[in-house]
Amino acid sequence: MAYTLLDHATDALVEVRADGMHSALEDAAYAAIDIMLDRERVSSAEIRRVSVESDTIHDMLYGWLEEIIYQTVTEGFAVRVVKAAYLHEAGRHTVRAQLEGELLDVRRHRFKVEIKAPTYHEMSISQNGCTAMRFLMDL
Numbered sequence: 001m002a003y004t005l006l007d008h009a010t011d012a013l014v015e016v017r018a019d020g021m022h023s024a025l026e027d028a029a030y031a032a033i034d035i036m037l038d039r040e041r042v043s044s045a046e047i048r049r050v051s052v053e054s055d056t057i058h059d060m061l062y063g064w065l066e067e068i069i070y071q072t073v074t075e076g077f078a079v080r081v082v083k084a085a086y087l088h089e090a091g092r093h094t095v096r097a098q099l100e101g102e103l104l105d106v107r108r109h110r111f112k113v114e115i116k117a118p119t120y121h122e123m124s125i126s127q128n129g130c131t132a133m134r135f136l137m138d139l
Contacts (some may be wrong), residue, residue: 011091011113012137013122013127017130021086025064025095029082032068032118035137038110042080044100052109053094060093061135065118073114076104113139 004021006013014031020023033039048071052063071077081100088094104111116138124134 002027005031005035006134011119011139014133014135014137019130021127021131022084024133025061025084025086025097026082028061028065028133028135029068029079029084029097031067032115033072033079033082033136035139036069036072036112036115037078037104038112039078039080040079041109043102044080045102046077046100048077048099048101048120049097050099051094051096053092055091055093057088057093058120058123060095061123061125061133062118062120064095065135065137069115069117071099072104077101078104088116115139 001018002018003014016024017029018027024106050067052067054060054063079099079101084095084097086095119136119138120135126132
């Protein structure tokens, strides 16, 4: 696990450290998923492909986290494995990912809490030798 849940009074504050942006995006997704459910109980029965694109890296991270929440809460898709690719071309930041999982079963997957949304509050991203992210999830 390459993410840490930091102390926060009411929400989930997450810090991610990874070798590169694609790994950081994967770990950010795993943090969001693990907040909501028990990923170890999910099987890789289905594959979904998703893509998020934005003008800024912060908007891309926000959209990426929002997509993971959308897949889980709205689409009812429990994710076990995330394989992400990051592209930065012509001023656009894009994450393309393959999500492996199955339909959400709240009992079997031990659904814990619904994340309402990621927030920009306390969001930071740095790429100095490694990629570090910090973001807050509104529970």
